[in-house]
Each structure stands twice: as structure tokens, then as C-alpha cells.
Amino acid sequence: MSTVITRLAPGLAGSRPRERRGRVAEAARCAITLTVAGAAGAAAIVVAYRRAEFGDSGQFGWFWAGMLLFTLSAGYWALRRGTSARLRLAVLIGYGAFTYLPKLLRHPSGPLYHDEYAHWGQSHDILVDGRLFELNPIVRVIGDYPGLHACVASLAALTGLSIWQSALFVLTTAHVLLTLGVAVLAGQLRPDPRIAAAAAIGYSLNSSFLFFDTQFGYESLSLPIMVWALVATLRALRATTVPARLGWSALTLLLAAATTATHHLTALWLTGIVGLLALVCTIHSIPARELITPARAAWALTSGTALIVAAWLAVVAPRTGDYLDPYLGRALNQFSGLAGGEEGGRELFSKSVLPWWEQSAAYVAPVVALIAMVAAVGLWWRLRYTDEPVARAGTTAMLLVGALYFPATALILTPAGAEGARRSWAFSYLGLAIAAAPVVVALLDRVRRLQPRLSTAGRTAAGAGLAGICALLLVGNNAAGMNPSYRFPGPPVYGSDTRAATPEVLAAAHWLLDTQGHGIRLVADRYSGLILGSYGEQRPTTGSESFPAYDLYRAAPGQPIAPALLAQLRDWRFEFLVVDRRMAEQVPDINIYFETNEPLRHDGVPAFDRAQLTKFDTMPWLIKLYDGPHLAIYRFDFGSLGQPVHEGTR
Amino acid sequence: MMTTILRPLVIAYASLAVLLPAASLPWPLLLAACLLALLAIGELWVRAVIGRPAESGVPAVRAGLTVLAGLLTLPAVALLLHPLGAAVAPVPLIAGCALLATVLAAAGLLRLHLGRPVAGEPCDEPGVPAQRAAGRTADLSGARRRATARTAAAILLPIGLSALVGVAAIRTVETSSHPVLPGYLTVALNGWAAGITHPVTVPARGLAVPVRITNSGLPTRTDWLRLRVGGAVVATRRVTMMTGKVYALSVRVPALPPDGCLRPIGISVGEASTVFYAKAQGGASGRARNDRGRTAC
Known part of the structure; x- marks a missing residue:
């Protein structure tokens, strides 16, 4: 392994003309191969989406055929020993761009996922009003993190592109930067371009890479910034002169500030990882005295980053704690309850439409990750006397970050922890991929050394085995991490974030905007609220524990509405109530009517009856302005509360 | 050496001037000018804060940091405009970017002035052991220009090919028929x-x-x-x-x-x-x- 670590980076040294011609021919072969594979892969993904849209079977097979066609080709060129450094760079850029396609082709013309509506609306408001830090009606806290929205709105303002087009440009760039950033980060620990490429491709197998971290959401921009901040941190630790250390430290803190202004969780993860690096450097500095200065630098950067994050949370975004706390607190409670033998856990893949092989891959993927982790620990132990000190400390930190993947996998069993667990994988997989990448290259080298003794079939089996593991992780992680309705199109489904934009709801949103104007406060369910808050440019609320707006719907006919709730609605100037009568007919696809904490039944039976939702027709303080097959819009008239109504014409 | 600072500064000024609303240019031209301005400012960020970074493993450090810094210039300027009460609008953004480019160029020049060149290289970051050896061979300006051109090709070619494949796929999705939605x-x-x-x-x-x-x-x-x-x-x-x-x-x-x-x-x-x-x-x-x-x- 030591030969791998100290080998010169190919392509950075000068080359002879014949060698150069060979490199050009190699680059041409690579470009042709990957362009053909990319075109065929994209075509297969389009076929998969069309089959899903028309309700035909086979979308899963077509999708993965398209994805694996390109991923495995790119993996071959990226990990091939003879590939030059620049060609490897080109392959990784192409890989980053191609892996943005599944999300892009899912709905190229506008927002689709729950959070996308919120971020799109926020950016749109900045473009129209020019103001940052405005409260968002769909996701309360995102207004306090304007990094992505300011970037997209500014680009739109300067170029005349739409918000969506600007967002696609920013997000594609960010996705490619994330792929490259992981490679560069791995390169800071071991300057072998093959290890760097293996880390980038390994990281891309995580459950968020294809769909979640490509959406119009703040994570999609903050993750690449965090990865590059870690690159700058390692460079600061490695620097041998004071100006260089100061420069890279300044860059780390600037990128930490950018991360903090973009996304809360990423900022916390960045602080944690830099802190872990500082701790590991300190511990390693006991036997390796040359790590004393890097350890001091790491602690200074940890303090700086923590200070930036704390200041932002305290001064700019004090609501963040209240926003995040219920998720973590309830998840831990549910997990301790499960450990104590209580019921209430999640049944994985319950009523799932995923094929058996995707579900099986989802169960096997963590086991494969565990084997990779054990192998990475083994290699780390084997190299304990030969590794360069900063590389050793960095690898230790990455192993510890990667180890967090496994407890998070257990949290997936709790309803409240599942979302957080999925989101954490994008971070913990960074450690896992970087720590395991040298193992992959070491195994490839071992197979190469054994080649003379191996038959052709044996060599092919070794290559196929690695490709198979790669495919298994990609399929399994995505099956575990993303709901099928987010991954594939299909007919409108009640209670699905991605299939909520039916023509009826869009028409209602446009009617409200055209006749009543924008920025109106209204009460709505989660799915109507998404459309009304984005395309409709209104300010919907779905309720919360302290503002139980859903109690309006829960009240039985004839039962009075709580005066405190009515006072809140009146004092906060709510003007409209939106009622989707499907709440009395169907159970939402994702089993949420309003928000995750709602006090409603979730046992497979609709939580409302029809009378609860049509009672508004007879309340004199609600004027029914609009009605369709499912959706009705009422205006609040609090002045008529308690007014008697005469039934009959006489 | 000063040209490494002045060239991106001039490019940034010229591109930002194209973006002024009074020019009323079509969006493809505005987009190109905006990207050029952001890349130039990104280069100034890199020069001002860390100097010329050495590559390690996959040679993406300089290009990656330039693009990232350029991209983050927009929210940085928008956030700086906020306490001044200026809206996120073209003219304040352009003025802010121009001012930021000037400050970064000044910082870059100061860094050049204070730094001690090592073997013709302006205060380069030594980096990890393997790349120090690799970096020594590329000290000739002609060789460095050729290397830069090859790196640029390695970046632009996959972007172009990906854009080609991506646009074709999007066109297919958008122009093909879709199921009729309920009335x-x-x-x-x-x-x-x-x-x-x-x-x-x-x-x-x-x-x-x-x-x-x-x-x-x-x-x-x-x-x-x-x-x-x-x-x-x-x-x-x-x-x-x-x-x-x-x-x-x-x-x-x-x-x-x-x-x-x-x-x-x-x-x-x-x-x-x-x-x-x-x-x-x-x-x-x-x-x-x-x-x-x-x-x-």
C-alpha cells in the first residue's frame, strides 16, 4: 500500500510527444465510450419514466439499467490505473453531470418535491421584492438561511433567466462540485488519483445523491460548500508556512460562513467534523509530535466555525432550535421505546411498490457498508507505522464520521427518526467513502498482481464482483432512502407531495391569485398548501402544536370551534380556509394530512368523515367562494361569528 | 505576476458592465457575461485568500475553488447589501460585485507584494508530499500554459457533452405525449x-x-x-x-x-x-x- 500512497500523480509530470499522442487517443476513446453510455443511459431513464407515467410495469429495471450503464462505464475509466489525472477529472465531471439527470428528467419544468415548492417560492419572493430573511409559509425556517435563495434570485435578476432555470444552473454546478470536492478531499489524505476517484464514486452511492441532494433545496448547495470547507481545513493543517496556513484557515472560515448561511444541519455537521478532526489530531499528536501544530490549527478552526454557527443560530435564526428539536427528540424517544420493547416502530417497505430485488438490496447494503468499514479499519491499522501523520489523523476522523452511518441506520425503524436518518447518510457516507476508497484500490491492485495466476474467467469475475457491489449499494441505498413517488412519475395520487399538482388544485391556486391577490394568509392541508404557497403565491399554514389550525377540520358538525383558535386566526389575519374533501375519502399516500405531529388517526382509515368537511357550508362566518370536485375555498368572516341564521325562505 | 490579478479584474469589470440593465441584451449574452464575471471574481477570491493552490490527486482544486467562490459571490453580495437596505436587484448586485472584485484584487496585490516567490512561483502552497515533487516539473510558463489549456479542455469537454445529452433527454421528455389528467x-x-x-x-x-x-x-x-x-x-x-x-x-x-x-x-x-x-x-x-x-x- 505504501507504494500507492507515495506514487507520483500521473499526468502532472511532463510527458513525451508519443506518450501525449497516446493520451489523446485514450481521451478520445473515453469520450466516445462515455458519451454513448450516457446517451443510452439517459434514453433508458426516459423510458423508465414514461412507463411509470403511463402505469406500465418495468420502470425499475429500465431505470437501473440506464443508471448502471453509465455508472459502471465511468467507474471503469475513473479507477483504471492507466487513466491520466486530467482524464480522470473529465470523467468525474461527466459523472457528476450525468447523475443529476434522474432528478432533472423527473420533472424538468418546475418544482416537484415538498421542499422544492418552499425554496422556489422563497427565491421567487426575493426576485420580486428584493428582500432576504422573509418568513416562508411552507417551511418556516428556510427564510433564515438565504444562501441558496439569494444565489438563485441574484442569478435570475442579472441574467433574465427564470427562477427555475437559474436554480437548475446553480444546482447542476453544485452537484458537479460535490463530486469533485469528495475526490479532492480524499486526495488531501492520499494523493493517489485512483483513490480520489474511488471516494467520489463511492460517495455517489449514498441514498441522497441522486434525488434528495439534487433537489431545489438548501442541502444541495450547502453539501458541496461543506466538502470544500473540509478540503480547506486539511490544507490548513498540512500547510508548512504561516501565510499558507492563514490563507487556508481564512478560506475554511469563509466557507463555514457560507455553509451556515445556507443550511443549519450542514453547518452543524461541518462543525462536528472539524471538531472531530481536531480531537483526533490532538490524540495522534501524543506519539507524533509533528501533529501538535496541525492540532492547534484544527482547534482554532473548530472554534471559529462553532462561533460562526452559534452566532448565526442565536442572532439570525433563533427559530432553528424549535424547528429541529421535535424531530430529534421524538426520534430518540421512539427509539428508546423500541429498545424497551414498546410498539410503534415502522414496518420497513410496508405496502411498498418496490420490486423484491430493490427491497433485498436495501437490506444488504448496510451489511456491505459494514464489511467495507471493517476492511477500512483493517487497512488503517496495517498502515499505522507508514502513514503520513496528517493522513493518518484525517483517515481516523473519516472512519469515525463513517461509523455514524450505522446507528443512523437503526433510527430508520422509528417513524420520527426515519427522515433524520436518511438525511444523515449524506454526511456519514462521506467518511465511509473516503475511508473505504483505499481498500477498493488496494483490492484492485491485488487482483492485478495476481493476474498472471488468475484465469481470464477469474479476472472477469473479480471485475464483475466489484461492479456488482457498486450496483447493489446504489440500488439498495436509493431504495431505502427515497419514496418511489419521488423517484418515478405516475397518475395523480392523493396525499403525495410529488403528485399533488393536479389540474384542479392548480386551477384553484390561479383563481385565488387572480381574484384575491397574493400573499394572503390561509389555512390548508399539506398538499393544497404546497401548490397555493408556490404557484398561488399565498401564505398557507397547515397548523402546529401551538397553532392547531387542523382543529377547524376535526370539529364535529355542531361542535363549537375553540375560542383560542378563532382568536389566533383573527389576530393573525387569516383570510381563507381551503378544504380538500378527499381527506374524508382517502388516506394520504405518505400518511400525513397536515404535518408530522398532527393528532390524527393513521391506521389506514381516513381521519375525517364527510360531515366534518362539509359543515363549513352552514357556518355564517365562512363564505364559500369557490368549489370544485374536491376542493373548496372559504373566506373567514369573523364579524359574523355567533350570528343566528334563518333556514327557509320565509 | 500582477497580470494574474489585473486580468481577472478587467474581465470582471467588462462583464459586469454588460450586465447593466440599460444594455437590454438578450439572456444568452447576459448569462455568458454573468458566468465570465463570476469566474473572474472567483479567481480573484482564490488569488486574494490562498494564492495559487497546488493540485493533489485529481487536479480540481484551483478550478473547483474558482467556480465555488464565483458562485458564492452572489449570495455574499446579496447578504452584504441586506444591512445597507439595498434590494437584491441588478444595479445593486452589479455595484456590489464590482466593489468586491476591487477589494479582492487589492488584497491579491497585497498578498503578491508581501509574499516571497519560491522558484518563480508566487507564494505557492506546498501541499501534500507527492504533489510537491510533481509541481517542480511545471515551473516553465509555457508548460504551465499548455497544462492549463489541457485542464480547461478536461473541464469543458465533459460539460459540453453532458449538456448535449441532457438537453436531448429533456427535449424528449417535454415533447412526448403525457397521460390525460382528470378534468x-x-x-x-x-x-x-x-x-x-x-x-x-x-x-x-x-x-x-x-x-x-x-x-x-x-x-x-x-x-x-x-x-x-x-x-x-x-x-x-x-x-x-x-x-x-x-x-x-x-x-x-x-x-x-x-x-x-x-x-x-x-x-x-x-x-x-x-x-x-x-x-x-x-x-x-x-x-x-x-x-x-x-x-x-
Whole structure:
């Protein structure tokens, strides 16, 4: 392994003309191969989406055929020993761009996922009003993190592109930067371009890479910034002169500030990882005295980053704690309850439409990750006397970050922890991929050394085995991490974030905007609220524990509405109530009517009856302005509360 | 050495000038100018903060940091404009970017001035052990130019090919047929009636209420339009609604008894309906009590 670590980076040294011609021919072969594979892969993904849209079977097979066609080709060129450094760079850029396609082709013309509506609306408001830090009606806290929205709105303002087009440009760039950033980060620990490429491709197998971290959401921009901040941190630790250390430290803190202004969780993860690096450097500095200065630098950067994050949370975004706390607190409670033998856990893949092989891959993927982790620990132990000190400390930190993947996998069993667990994988997989990448290259080298003794079939089996593991992780992680309705199109489904934009709801949103104007406060369910808050440019609320707006719907006919709730609605100037009568007919696809904490039944039976939702027709303080097959819009008239109504014409 | 700072500064100024709203240029030109300006400012960020970074592993450090810094320039300027009360709009953004470029260029020049060149390299970061050896071979300016050109090709070629494949795939998705989505019939209060906020007063001659009926995606159908007062049907009429048509109708509400009571007025077509509340003009208070002590309404 030591030969791998100290080998010169190919392509950075000068080359002879014949060698150069060979490199050009190699680059041409690579470009042709990957362009053909990319075109065929994209075509297969389009076929998969069309089959899903028309309700035909086979979308899963077509999708993965398209994805694996390109991923495995790119993996071959990226990990091939003879590939030059620049060609490897080109392959990784192409890989980053191609892996943005599944999300892009899912709905190229506008927002689709729950959070996308919120971020799109926020950016749109900045473009129209020019103001940052405005409260968002769909996701309360995102207004306090304007990094992505300011970037997209500014680009739109300067170029005349739409918000969506600007967002696609920013997000594609960010996705490619994330792929490259992981490679560069791995390169800071071991300057072998093959290890760097293996880390980038390994990281891309995580459950968020294809769909979640490509959406119009703040994570999609903050993750690449965090990865590059870690690159700058390692460079600061490695620097041998004071100006260089100061420069890279300044860059780390600037990128930490950018991360903090973009996304809360990423900022916390960045602080944690830099802190872990500082701790590991300190511990390693006991036997390796040359790590004393890097350890001091790491602690200074940890303090700086923590200070930036704390200041932002305290001064700019004090609501963040209240926003995040219920998720973590309830998840831990549910997990301790499960450990104590209580019921209430999640049944994985319950009523799932995923094929058996995707579900099986989802169960096997963590086991494969565990084997990779054990192998990475083994290699780390084997190299304990030969590794360069900063590389050793960095690898230790990455192993510890990667180890967090496994407890998070257990949290997936709790309803409240599942979302957080999925989101954490994008971070913990960074450690896992970087720590395991040298193992992959070491195994490839071992197979190469054994080649003379191996038959052709044996060599092919070794290559196929690695490709198979790669495919298994990609399929399994995505099956575990993303709901099928987010991954594939299909007919409108009640209670699905991605299939909520039916023509009826869009028409209602446009009617409200055209006749009543924008920025109106209204009460709505989660799915109507998404459309009304984005395309409709209104300010919907779905309720919360302290503002139980859903109690309006829960009240039985004839039962009075709580005066405190009515006072809140009146004092906060709510003007409209939106009622989707499907709440009395169907159970939402994702089993949420309003928000995750709602006090409603979730046992497979609709939580409302029809009378609860049509009672508004007879309340004199609600004027029914609009009605369709499912959706009705009422205006609040609090002045008529308690007014008697005469039934009959006489 | 100063050209490494002045060249991106000039490019940034020139590109930002193209972006001024007064130029009224088409978006492809504006996009190109914006990207050029951001790349130039990104390069200035890198030069000002860390100097010329050495590569390690995959040679993406300089290019990656330049693109990232350029991209983050926009939110950085927007955030700096916020406390000054300036809106996120073209002119403040352009002015902010120009000012930032100037400051970064000054910082870069200062860094050059203070730094001690090592083997013709302006204060380069030594990096990890393997790349130090690799970096020594690329000290000639001609060789470095060729290396830069090759790196640029390695970056631009995959971007171009990916864009080609991606645009073709998007065009296919957008131009191909899609399943027909379910249609709907809606009824809404229209015109002045869409603005009803309180109970309406109906004069003695009655009241004309505008309504809007929309048939989108449903086959042509004929339904009863019904007017209900106090829950009882007082008028009906058959209306035919053709596919994809919007109808503006007027429904006459008759005079109400002058008892001051609120009555629900319902207008429905098929299953869809609107409801508002009304009372007669000049009627007695709805709170009046009858002889048995109950409210009159």
C-alpha cells in the first residue's frame, strides 16, 4: 500500500510527444465510450419514466439499467490505473453531470418535491421584492438561511433567466462540485488519483445523491460548500508556512460562513467534523509530535466555525432550535421505546411498490457498508507505522464520521427518526467513502498482481464482483432512502407531495391569485398548501402544536370551534380556509394530512368523515367562494361569528 | 505576476458592465457575461485568500475553488447589501460585485507584494508530499500554459457533452405525449361577488350575483343551476357547459323577507356550490326576540 500512497500523480509530470499522442487517443476513446453510455443511459431513464407515467410495469429495471450503464462505464475509466489525472477529472465531471439527470428528467419544468415548492417560492419572493430573511409559509425556517435563495434570485435578476432555470444552473454546478470536492478531499489524505476517484464514486452511492441532494433545496448547495470547507481545513493543517496556513484557515472560515448561511444541519455537521478532526489530531499528536501544530490549527478552526454557527443560530435564526428539536427528540424517544420493547416502530417497505430485488438490496447494503468499514479499519491499522501523520489523523476522523452511518441506520425503524436518518447518510457516507476508497484500490491492485495466476474467467469475475457491489449499494441505498413517488412519475395520487399538482388544485391556486391577490394568509392541508404557497403565491399554514389550525377540520358538525383558535386566526389575519374533501375519502399516500405531529388517526382509515368537511357550508362566518370536485375555498368572516341564521325562505 | 490579478479584474469589470440593465441584451449574452464575471471574481477570491493552490490527486482544486467562490459571490453580495437596505436587484448586485472584485484584487496585490516567490512561483502552497515533487516539473510558463489549456479542455469537454445529452433527454421528455389528467367542473363567485367579505344586503328589487363556471377536461354536459335561499331551492335553470369553456353567468337573488335575519344563499351546479349570507335591506335586527323569548331568526 505504501507504494500507492507515495506514487507520483500521473499526468502532472511532463510527458513525451508519443506518450501525449497516446493520451489523446485514450481521451478520445473515453469520450466516445462515455458519451454513448450516457446517451443510452439517459434514453433508458426516459423510458423508465414514461412507463411509470403511463402505469406500465418495468420502470425499475429500465431505470437501473440506464443508471448502471453509465455508472459502471465511468467507474471503469475513473479507477483504471492507466487513466491520466486530467482524464480522470473529465470523467468525474461527466459523472457528476450525468447523475443529476434522474432528478432533472423527473420533472424538468418546475418544482416537484415538498421542499422544492418552499425554496422556489422563497427565491421567487426575493426576485420580486428584493428582500432576504422573509418568513416562508411552507417551511418556516428556510427564510433564515438565504444562501441558496439569494444565489438563485441574484442569478435570475442579472441574467433574465427564470427562477427555475437559474436554480437548475446553480444546482447542476453544485452537484458537479460535490463530486469533485469528495475526490479532492480524499486526495488531501492520499494523493493517489485512483483513490480520489474511488471516494467520489463511492460517495455517489449514498441514498441522497441522486434525488434528495439534487433537489431545489438548501442541502444541495450547502453539501458541496461543506466538502470544500473540509478540503480547506486539511490544507490548513498540512500547510508548512504561516501565510499558507492563514490563507487556508481564512478560506475554511469563509466557507463555514457560507455553509451556515445556507443550511443549519450542514453547518452543524461541518462543525462536528472539524471538531472531530481536531480531537483526533490532538490524540495522534501524543506519539507524533509533528501533529501538535496541525492540532492547534484544527482547534482554532473548530472554534471559529462553532462561533460562526452559534452566532448565526442565536442572532439570525433563533427559530432553528424549535424547528429541529421535535424531530430529534421524538426520534430518540421512539427509539428508546423500541429498545424497551414498546410498539410503534415502522414496518420497513410496508405496502411498498418496490420490486423484491430493490427491497433485498436495501437490506444488504448496510451489511456491505459494514464489511467495507471493517476492511477500512483493517487497512488503517496495517498502515499505522507508514502513514503520513496528517493522513493518518484525517483517515481516523473519516472512519469515525463513517461509523455514524450505522446507528443512523437503526433510527430508520422509528417513524420520527426515519427522515433524520436518511438525511444523515449524506454526511456519514462521506467518511465511509473516503475511508473505504483505499481498500477498493488496494483490492484492485491485488487482483492485478495476481493476474498472471488468475484465469481470464477469474479476472472477469473479480471485475464483475466489484461492479456488482457498486450496483447493489446504489440500488439498495436509493431504495431505502427515497419514496418511489419521488423517484418515478405516475397518475395523480392523493396525499403525495410529488403528485399533488393536479389540474384542479392548480386551477384553484390561479383563481385565488387572480381574484384575491397574493400573499394572503390561509389555512390548508399539506398538499393544497404546497401548490397555493408556490404557484398561488399565498401564505398557507397547515397548523402546529401551538397553532392547531387542523382543529377547524376535526370539529364535529355542531361542535363549537375553540375560542383560542378563532382568536389566533383573527389576530393573525387569516383570510381563507381551503378544504380538500378527499381527506374524508382517502388516506394520504405518505400518511400525513397536515404535518408530522398532527393528532390524527393513521391506521389506514381516513381521519375525517364527510360531515366534518362539509359543515363549513352552514357556518355564517365562512363564505364559500369557490368549489370544485374536491376542493373548496372559504373566506373567514369573523364579524359574523355567533350570528343566528334563518333556514327557509320565509 | 500582477497580470494574474489585473486580468481577472478587467474581465470582471467588462462583464459586469454588460450586465447593466440599460444594455437590454438578450439572456444568452447576459448569462455568458454573468458566468465570465463570476469566474473572474472567483479567481480573484482564490488569488486574494490562498494564492495559487497546488493540485493533489485529481487536479480540481484551483478550478473547483474558482467556480465555488464565483458562485458564492452572489449570495455574499446579496447578504452584504441586506444591512445597507439595498434590494437584491441588478444595479445593486452589479455595484456590489464590482466593489468586491476591487477589494479582492487589492488584497491579491497585497498578498503578491508581501509574499516571497519560491522558484518563480508566487507564494505557492506546498501541499501534500507527492504533489510537491510533481509541481517542480511545471515551473516553465509555457508548460504551465499548455497544462492549463489541457485542464480547461478536461473541464469543458465533459460539460459540453453532458449538456448535449441532457438537453436531448429533456427535449424528449417535454415533447412526448403525457397521460390525460382528470378534468373538473368548478363554480366560483365572480366579479364583485368574489370580494364578498360580510353578509350582503339584498334590496327590494333583488340582487344580481355574478358566478363563473369552468368545465376543464370533462365532456360537454348539461346540469341544473340551482339557487337556494335558506336551504330551499327557489330557482332552477339548465346550463350546458362545453369542454374547456368558462361561463360567466348572473343569478338573480329575489328580495328577502325584511326581518333582518341572515339567510344562506347557495348557488350550485351539479355537486359544486358557493354559499354566502344575506339579509333584506332595511330589515329589523336579527337579534330581536319573539314573544316566547327566543331569537326571531
